[in-house]
Amino acid sequence: MALALSLSLSLSLLLVGGVVVRAQPFDYPTAKPSTRWANTDASLPHHVTYADGSVARAALLRLNPAGYGPSYAFGFFCTNHQAPPCAEFLLAVAVVYCNSGGLMTSVVAGIPQVVWSANRGQPVGEGASAELTAAGDLVLRSATGAVVWSSGTAGRSVAAMAVTRDGNLVLLDARNATVWQSFDHPTDALLVGQSLRAGARLVANSSAANWSASRLYLTVADDSLSAYVDAKPPQRYYHLGFSKAAGAYATYANGSLAVFDPAAAPAASTPPLATIQLPEVGAGTVQYMRLEHDGHLRLYEWNPAGWAPVFDVLRLFPDDCAFPTVCGAYGVCTDMQCSCPDAANFRAVDFRRPNRGCVPTAPVACGGPPARLVSLPGLAYFNDPATSLKALERVSDAACRKACLDECRCAAAQFVYGADAGDGFCYLQSEVLSMETSRPEVVHYNSTMHLKVRATRRPSAGF
Numbered sequence: 001m002a003l004a005l006s007l008s009l010s011l012s013l014l015l016v017g018g019v020v021v022r023a024q025p026f027d028y029p030t031a032k033p034s035t036r037w038a039n040t041d042a043s044l045p046h047h048v049t050y051a052d053g054s055v056a057r058a059a060l061l062r063l064n065p066a067g068y069g070p071s072y073a074f075g076f077f078c079t080n081h082q083a084p085p086c087a088e089f090l091l092a093v094a095v096v097y098c099n100s101g102g103l104m105t106s107v108v109a110g111i112p113q114v115v116w117s118a119n120r121g122q123p124v125g126e127g128a129s130a131e132l133t134a135a136g137d138l139v140l141r142s143a144t145g146a147v148v149w150s151s152g153t154a155g156r157s158v159a160a161m162a163v164t165r166d167g168n169l170v171l172l173d174a175r176n177a178t179v180w181q182s183f184d185h186p187t188d189a190l191l192v193g194q195s196l197r198a199g200a201r202l203v204a205n206s207s208a209a210n211w212s213a214s215r216l217y218l219t220v221a222d223d224s225l226s227a228y229v230d231a232k233p234p235q236r237y238y239h240l241g242f243s244k245a246a247g248a249y250a251t252y253a254n255g256s257l258a259v260f261d262p263a264a265a266p267a268a269s270t271p272p273l274a275t276i277q278l279p280e281v282g283a284g285t286v287q288y289m290r291l292e293h294d295g296h297l298r299l300y301e302w303n304p305a306g307w308a309p310v311f312d313v314l315r316l317f318p319d320d321c322a323f324p325t326v327c328g329a330y331g332v333c334t335d336m337q338c339s340c341p342d343a344a345n346f347r348a349v350d351f352r353r354p355n356r357g358c359v360p361t362a363p364v365a366c367g368g369p370p371a372r373l374v375s376l377p378g379l380a381y382f383n384d385p386a387t388s389l390k391a392l393e394r395v396s397d398a399a400c401r402k403a404c405l406d407e408c409r410c411a412a413a414q415f416v417y418g419a420d421a422g423d424g425f426c427y428l429q430s431e432v433l434s435m436e437t438s439r440p441e442v443v444h445y446n447s448t449m450h451l452k453v454r455a456t457r458r459p460s461a462g463f
């Protein structure tokens with residue numbers, strides 16, 4: 001089947017009117033203003049339908065320097081193929097597999113890996129168009145002509161557009177200076193050679209099937225590389241601290257994700273502020289990392305059998321139960337199994353899918369009816385104390401519970417203590433995501449979760 005598909009593609013490209021011509025050169029990584037591509041098979045002759053229904057229509061192609069292998073394409077991609085035919089397209093840069101004829105092939109293992117997209121969460125359909133205008137703007141329009149996205153570079157002397165060897169989509173001026181680049185506007189993925197600039201975010205998809213941005217993001221601040229859930233306030237689930245440097249940025253290189261101080265000497269001569277060691281990129285292959293909907297930052301690498309996750313970049317303490325959405329809201333993670341905290345007060349969202357989380361049977365909201373707390377000894381919470389709604393030091397368990405009941409925004413309080421429950425730390429949370437069964441022997445503290453629910457006729461029941 002793969003052979004038949006690639007064969008018919010080559011024929012449609014190579015045999016025109018009985019004369020063998022190439023509709024496209026092997027490698028066509030650049031374009032000049034003004035160029036327009038419509039999202040149709042006719043406008044983009046180099047198109048492939050993959051075994052899983054995904055569709056790639058290449059406008060630009062940067063072939064692997066080896067002449068074949070994983071390569072970078074810019075064009076229209078549809079990988080959300082729940083109901084064929086594929087109808088929702090992204091204007092994107094994707095890694096595609098090309099044969100030695102420069103044709104996208106490997107329809108089973110080589111499903112396009114979208115590493116940047118212009119219109120995430122706002123897919124376009126058949127007949128949409130992308131145009132590098134005479135004024136130098138890269139514009140995406142829907143089939144009806146509505147502007148969906150633009151690079152905002154009109155009037156900035158854009159003379160060319162190119163996909164670089166690193167997979168960066170760049171708009172260049174006449175002196176080849178970069179006016180705009182996709183590397184500065186990451187979506188959920190980073191390529192080798194790409195930096196996450198100060199304040200920029202990688203934002204995970206909502207789910208495997210939903211490409212909209214979720215609330216999980218990774219960002220670099222002046223003193224840390226951190227991953228958060230965008231709650232009010234944001235809850236931090238990963239933290240790599242380093243000595244403060246204004247404008248610190250992280251660069252993904254062959255073998256490392258390292259943080260640098262922009263004020264320091266060039267990266268080659270100054271040690272990074274912090275480094276996460278990564279598996280090296282094999283010669284001739286391609287790697288990328290993606291922040292995924294489960295909060296993991298996974299490194300993928302192409303091997304002859306296809307794309308494989310080769311490394312989990314964010315290591316959480318004490319284990320993967322500390323990922324914020326592992327068991328859904330109010331779910332409890334124990335040895336990677338999910339359950340609901342307390343059958344009397346919580347029920348599963350979906351009994352067949354325990355990782356979907358739980359809901360209080362009597363939920364409570366600010367300004368709503370009176371609340372009480374359900375106390376669950378032995379449960380812990382992932383959020384960094386520094387990003388809790390409020391942190392109280394050296395307090396008793398009773399004072400901790402009172403603090404939560406007195407603060408309308410408090411949805412739960414985590415009480416952390418040693419041998420003495422009269423002297424501990426209290427962290428108020430504005431929202432409850434996944435909890436974990438506490439492992440005192442590993443973390444060296446005891447932990448109790450106090451969850452706020454609506455007070456019943458017997459408010460003393462849980463408090």
Ligand SMILES: *[C@@H]1O[C@H](CO)[C@@H](O)[C@H](O)[C@H]1NC(C)=O
Pocket residue numbers: 174175176
């Ligand atoms: C810009 O880059 C292209 C491709 O590398 C090259 O052909 C061209 O000469 C460069 N132009 C200038 C002004 O450096």
Ligand SMILES: *[C@@H]1O[C@H](CO)[C@@H](O)[C@H](O)[C@H]1NC(C)=O
Pocket residue numbers: 079090113114117120187188205207208209210211292293
């Ligand atoms: C996330 O969305 C992108 C499109 O932005 C899609 O190509 C990719 O397959 C999705 N990733 C996951 C892990 O679901």
Ligand SMILES: *[C@@H]1O[C@H](CO)[C@@H](O)[C@H](O)[C@H]1NC(C)=O
Pocket residue numbers: 206210211212213214
């Ligand atoms: C996709 O996710 C977004 C954000 O989480 C949500 O608002 C939207 O309803 C989801 N779409 C579908 C089709 O589930």
Ligand SMILES: *[C@@H]1O[C@H](CO)[C@@H](O)[C@H](O)[C@H]1NC(C)=O
Pocket residue numbers: 254255280281282283284285
């Ligand atoms: C990455 O670095 C290793 C070790 O220096 C080297 O063998 C490998 O070829 C490099 N990969 C690429 C794609 O350059």
Ligand SMILES: *[C@@H]1O[C@H](CO)[C@@H](O)[C@H](O)[C@H]1NC(C)=O
Pocket residue numbers: 417418419420440441444445446
């Ligand atoms: C947890 O609390 C118990 C007493 O309730 C105490 O004996 C134990 O040492 C505490 N564990 C840790 C790790 O502090």
